[in-house]
Amino acid sequence: MAYILGIPLVILLAIFQSTLLGTFQFLEGRPDLVLLAVIGWGLAGGSEEAMVWGLVGGVALDMLSGVPIGTTSIILILIAMLVSLYEDRIWEANFLTPLGITLVGSLIFHIMSLGVIILMGREIDWSYMFSRVILPSTFINLLLAIPSAQVFKVLRNRLYPPEVEI
Amino acid sequence: MRRLPPRVIIVSVLLIIALGLLILNLSGFLQPVQDLVARPIISVQTWFALRFSALRDVLTSPRDMATLRGEVNRLEAENALLQQEIISLREQAAEADVLAALLNYARSQPQSRYLATNVIGRDVSPFIRSILIGGGSDAGISKGMPVVTSRGLVGRVVEVFATYSRVQLITDPENAVNVKFQESRTEGVLTAQLNGELVVDLIDLNAELSQGELVLTSGLGGKYPADIPVGRILSIHHRDYDLFQQATIQSSVEFDQLDIVLVITNFRPLIFEQPNP
Numbered sequence: 001m002a003y004i005l006g007i008p009l010v011i012l013l014a015i016f017q018s019t020l021l022g023t024f025q026f027l028e029g030r031p032d033l034v035l036l037a038v039i040g041w042g043l044a045g046g047s048e049e050a051m052v053w054g055l056v057g058g059v060a061l062d063m064l065s066g067v068p069i070g071t072t073s074i075i076l077i078l079i080a081m082l083v084s085l086y087e088d089r090i091w092e093a094n095f096l097t098p099l100g101i102t103l104v105g106s107l108i109f110h111i112m113s114l115g116v117i118i119l120m121g122r123e124i125d126w127s128y129m130f131s132r133v134i135l136p137s138t139f140i141n142l143l144l145a146i147p148s149a150q151v152f153k154v155l156r157n158r159l160y161p162p163e164v165e166i
Numbered sequence: 167m168r169r170l171p172p173r174v175i176i177v178s179v180l181l182i183i184a185l186g187l188l189i190l191n192l193s194g195f196l197q198p199v200q201d202l203v204a205r206p207i208i209s210v211q212t213w214f215a216l217r218f219s220a221l222r223d224v225l226t227s228p229r230d231m232a233t234l235r236g237e238v239n240r241l242e243a244e245n246a247l248l249q250q251e252i253i254s255l256r257e258q259a260a261e262a263d264v265l266a267a268l269l270n271y272a273r274s275q276p277q278s279r280y281l282a283t284n285v286i287g288r289d290v291s292p293f294i295r296s297i298l299i300g301g302g303s304d305a306g307i308s309k310g311m312p313v314v315t316s317r318g319l320v321g322r323v324v325e326v327f328a329t330y331s332r333v334q335l336i337t338d339p340e341n342a343v344n345v346k347f348q349e350s351r352t353e354g355v356l357t358a359q360l361n362g363e364l365v366v367d368l369i370d371l372n373a374e375l376s377q378g379e380l381v382l383t384s385g386l387g388g389k390y391p392a393d394i395p396v397g398r399i400l401s402i403h404h405r406d407y408d409l410f411q412q413a414t415i416q417s418s419v420e421f422d423q424l425d426i427v428l429v430i431t432n433f434r435p436l437i438f439e440q441p442n443p
Contacts, residue, residue: 020218048176054180060207066294068191070184070188073187084173113293122293123360
């Protein structure tokens with residue numbers, strides 16, 4: 001069920017990211033909806049499905065971008081793996097965990113994406129990219145981290161109701 | 167032997183798939199599959215882009231102003247076309263003596279053919295300045311075709327798929343445009359800085375530029391046709407000890423507001439092979 005729902009969802013989120021959010025920017029930063037979905041679903045306890053979401057979402061993002069197909073998938077799968085280390089451990093106890101993981105995940109996502117851009121032979125001004133793109137994007141992702149984690153937690157509880165001992 | 171945890175196996179399999187896709191993509195074998203997969207995605211994206219564009223127009227203008235806004239848009243478009251006509255006439259007048267013979271040749275050539283297409287999205291990578299347009303090889307678009315609006319140069323097509331194409335904007339640092347200044351008749355090369363600022367470099371130190379002077383494509387290098395407006399001079403950087411002077415340009419196109427663009431379909435760019443390092 002998580003795949004039937006999740007795969008079209010991440011493709012739609014990639015389309016939203018390209019169509020709707022292209023014009024909504026803070027400096028040059030934009031929210032990374034697919035990344036938030038992968039982190040949110042991973043934190044809600046579906047890290048293995050989140051890895052597949054990362055693969056599909058990454059391909060969708062790369063199709064709507066100038067970077068080679070597969071690169072964003074690799075980054076998102078690695079982030080989903082990172083999230084899986086925290087799955088079901090701290091989240092229940094600490095409300096702020098999504099913030100910490102989104103902070104780390106966003107930074108890894110953008111730094112690795114920038115690494116791909118450099119490998120493609122493009123010139124990069126690191127300080128400009130940090131101040132105008134990476135940090136603003138991370139900030140927007142942080143604003144959306146808790147609501148998105150809540151949404152995916154509710155969704156997962158609906159799809160897979162927790163077992164109750166009587 | 168210890169068995170690997172299932173999560174590690176899943177990650178490994180997915181990473182191998184992603185790496186396989188990357189290799190296939192880099193070797194060019196993925197294009198037919200990409201064309202096929204992109205069709206439904208681009209249909210959905212076009213649907214969203216058109217509705218979002220209409221919604222944005224409604225939200226950004228008061229309801230009773232909608233008719234007036236439409237009229238203003240029409241007049242603005244007409245004005246832009248007239249401006250372009252004036253620019254073209256000025257160009258012809260300035261170059262009439264030198265280019266009389268060439269002008270006759272130019273007149274005998276067919277007019278530029280344009281294909282109007284919607285902007286369906288922006289590059290999802292914030293590090294690349296490009297847009298996606300809703301026309302691809304099915305519509306006759308091919309790599310290298312220049313893209314303009316009634317206001318001026320937007321960029322050129324760098325990737326073509328069956329149903330969509332990617333246009334590299336002139337604000338992308340990877341793009342370089344040979345330009346000329348309308349009044350001073352000098353030439354230079356326009357490149358975007360990493361912060362998106364447009365700068366014309368390699369301008370003759372003796373050239374007398376003026377603020378607000380119009381910048382047009384020169385046609386040199388065969389990448390773009392000549393005489394497409396690019397922008398106006400915002401500031402001039404002239405230092406006597408430099409070999410060349412530079413000028414910062416204000417683009418005539420608002421890249422954040424692009425809804426529809428025109429692809430010049432009958433222009434065949436000259437493609438030079440990259441020299442091997």
